[in-house]
Amino acid sequence: MNNICLIKKVFFVSALAIAFNGLQAQSEKLLLDKPGTFKIEYYNDYEQDECNFSKAEKTEFYTKLLGLTEVLRKNPVLKDPKGFNCLFSKGRFHCKSKVGFGIPCEMWVMFHSWSLEDGKEICWTNEPPQWFMHVNVLRSFRSSNFNYKTNEPSNPKPGFNMEHWENAADLVNELFYPPAKKETLEPGIDRYNNEWIVLYNPDRPPYWLPVTVRETFKLLSDFWKNAPVQATSDEMLKILEKEYSGFSEAELDGNAYFGDSNSVFQIGSKGELPVMRLNPAYWNKKLPRSSIQIMQFTCPSDKKNIEYEMNNQLINQSGYYHKSRFLDVLDIRSLLRLIEK
Numbered sequence: 170m171n172n173i174c175l176i177k178k179v180f181f182v183s184a185l186a187i188a189f190n191g192l193q194a195q196s197e198k199l200l201l202d203k204p205g206t207f208k209i210e211y212y213n214d215y216e217q218d219e220c221n222f223s224k225a226e227k228t229e230f231y232t233k234l235l236g237l238t239e240v241l242r243k244n245p246v247l248k249d250p251k252g253f254n255c256l257f258s259k260g261r262f263h264c265k266s267k268v269g270f271g272i273p274c275e276m277w278v279m280f281h282s283w284s285l286e287d288g289k290e291i292c293w294t295n296e297p298p299q300w301f302m303h304v305n306v307l308r309s310f311r312s313s314n315f316n317y318k319t320n321e322p323s324n325p326k327p328g329f330n331m332e333h334w335e336n337a338a339d340l341v342n343e344l345f346y347p348p349a350k351k352e353t354l355e356p357g358i359d360r361y362n363n364e365w366i367v368l369y370n371p372d373r374p375p376y377w378l379p380v381t382v383r384e385t386f387k388l389l390s391d392f393w394k395n396a397p398v399q400a401t402s403d404e405m406l407k408i409l410e411k412e413y414s415g416f417s418e419a420e421l422d423g424n425a426y427f428g429d430s431n432s433v434f435q436i437g438s439k440g441e442l443p444v445m446r447l448n449p450a451y452w453n454k455k456l457p458r459s460s461i462q463i464m465q466f467t468c469p470s471d472k473k474n475i476e477y478e479m480n481n482q483l484i485n486q487s488g489y490y491h492k493s494r495f496l497d498v499l500d501i502r503s504l505l506r507l508i509e510k
Contacts, residue, residue, distance in 0.1 A: 197284050197285070197286050197486050198284060198285045198286075198486055199252055199282060199283070199284055199285075199483075199486045199487075199488070199490065200252055200283040200284060200285055200290060201251060201252040202251060202252065203251065203252055203283045203290070204250070204251065205250030205251055205252060205253045205254045205255060205283070206250065206254045206255070207242070207247070207250060207254075207255045207257075208254070208255070208256050208257070209235075209238065209256075209257045209258075210256065210257070210258050211258050211259045211260075212231055212234050212235065212238075212257070212259050220264040220272075222264075222272055222458060226272065226457065226458050226459045227272070227459075229457065229459035230272045230274075230458075230459040233459060233460070233461050233507075234259065234274070234276065234304075236507065237276070237304070237461070237504070237507055238257050240503055240504060240507065241257075241278065241504075243500075243503065244495060244498060244499060244500065245498050246491065246494045246495040246498060247278070247495065252282060252283055252491060253280045253281055253282040253283060253488065253491045254281040254283075254292060255278065255279070255280065255281075256277075256278075256279040256281060257276065257277070257278055257279075258276070258277045258279065259274050259275065259276050259277070260274065260275040260276075260277065261274075261275070262274050262275050262303070262306060266447075267449070268307060268447040268448070268449040269305075269307070270305075270449075270452035270454060270458060270462075271304075271305035271452065271456075271458050271459070271460060271461070271462050271463075272304075272305055272458055272459055273303070273304065273305045273306045274303075274304050274305070275301055275302070275303055275304075275306075276301065276302045276303075276304060277299045277300070277301045278299060278300045278301075278302075278495070279297050279298070279299045280293075280297055280298045280299065280488060280489075280491040280492050280495070281293050281294055281297045281488075282297065282298070282488030282490075282491055284486065284488070293488045297488065298488055298489045298491065298492040299492070300466070300467070300492055300495065300496070301466065302464055302465070302466040303464065303465045303466065304461055304463075304464055305461065305462060305463060306463070306465065307376050307377070307447045307448070307451065307463065308345065308347075308377070308447055308465075309365075309465040309466075310347075310348065310365065310465075313345050313346050313347065313348070313442075314342065314344070314345040315341050315342050315343075315344045315345065316342065317338045317341045317342055317392055318338070319331070319334050319335050319338045322397035322398070325397035325398070326397060326398065326399040326402070329395075329397045330395065331397075333395045334392070334395040334396060334397065337388070337391040337392040337394075337395045338392055340388050340391070340392075341388045341389060341391075341392050343446045343447070344380055344385065344388070344444050344445070344446055345444075345445055345446070346426075346427040346428075346442035346443060346444055346445065347361055347377065347442070347443070347445060348361040348362035348365050349361070349362055349441045349442055350362055350363065350441070354501075355502075356371040357369055357370065357371045357505050357508065358501060358502070358505060360470060363469065363470045363471060364467050364468060364469040364470060365465065365466075365467055366465065366466055366467065366468050366501060367463065367464075367465050368463065368464040368465070368501070368504055368505050368507075368508055369451070369462070369463045369464075369508060370453070370462065370463075370508050370509075370510050372510065373451050373452075373453060373462075374448055374450045374451050375448055375451065376447070376448055376451040376463060377445040377446070377447060377448060378445060378446050378447075378448045379424040379425075379443055379444070379445055380424070380425055380444045380445060380446055381421065381422055381423060381424060381425060382416055382420055382421045382422075382423060382424070382425040382436065382437075382438055383421040383422060384425075385425040385436055385444055386409060386412075386413045386421075386436065389409055389434060389436075390406060390409050393405040393406050393409065394406065408433050408434075409434065412432055412433065412434065412436070416438060420438040423438055424438075424443050424444070425437070425438070425443070425444040426438065426439055426440030426441070426442055426443055426444065427440065427442045427443075427444055428440050428441070428442050451463070453509075453510070456509055460509040461507050461508060461509055462508060462509060463508070464504060464507070464508070468496055468499050468501060469496065472497065475493055475496055475497045476497065478493050479493040479494060479497065
């Protein structure tokens with residue numbers, strides 16, 4: 170009897186949800202034919218004075234961003250905005266990296282959709298759907314990195330040196346593993362995990378470098394050797410030594426992979442997630458720092474899935490419909506010619 174009541178209750182709640190979504194779709198109707206606007210903001214506002222970019226460099230970079238914007242605006246969805254106001258904006262990006270060179274930035278395309286709500290035309294301005302691109306940044310995605318932290322210890326071992334420990338942590342944290350399944354669509358266009366795009370100069374050295382098993386363990390060992398608690402340091406070094414001894418010389422000199430479930434540190438000689446680091450030699454330093462040398466952004470490869478999302482967003486009268494339309498017809502190759510050589 171209780172099970173029957175529970176089933177009836179679940180069915181009733183589901184029916185209410187469906188009814189609510191239906192009412193919401195009726196009260197919030199996308200204005201797909203409403204003429205939209207186009208606006209650029211913050212392009213020429215490069216606030217990061219600590220980066221020491223000259224006024225001439227920033228002015229030239231502003232011109233480059235305008236050129237990039239014009240290429241993106243050839244996208245049929247942005248060329249004549251209908252149902253949304255298009256806003257191009259630029260954000261800050263950390264520039265004091267020792268592997269950096271060009272002026273870095275994060276650029277957004279925002280879709281401020283128009284809807285009819287309770288008889289009133291409303292524009293979605295608060296955290297609207299957006300698509301972003303990173304320019305002159307060797308690695309955009311923020312996850313998948315080695316995250317070894319250091320805190321000021323209260324009772325460190327004799328001879329402990331905080332600076333040495335922090336330096337060892339910095340070297341470990343240079344390591345990361347990119348999204349799985351790399352594909353080179355053509356020279357200068359790589360795709361990771363079916364959606365993350367990297368546009369680059371294929372005639373330059375690789376933008377990421379593989380790290381060997383031997384070097385990975387060396388960096389991990391240095392971190393734990395310099396750790397402040399002796400007992401913890403000894404225990405972690407013992408585990409590292411045991412795991413290290415399980416590799417052959419050939420494996421030690423081969424690429425390291427992250428995700429080995431048989432390893433405490435998850436480092437193996439095989440896998441789908443290679444351990445990498447950024448390559449400062451990728452930059453062509455004969456070019457001005459205002460030049461665009463690499464771009465990264467998302468563009469899902471599964472067109473059927475994009476179309477499925479578009480249909481659902483249209484049914485639900487969601488403003489994300491415009492972003493999906495944009496991605497559905499995004500011409501990745503048109504952006505490749507902007508990479509300066």
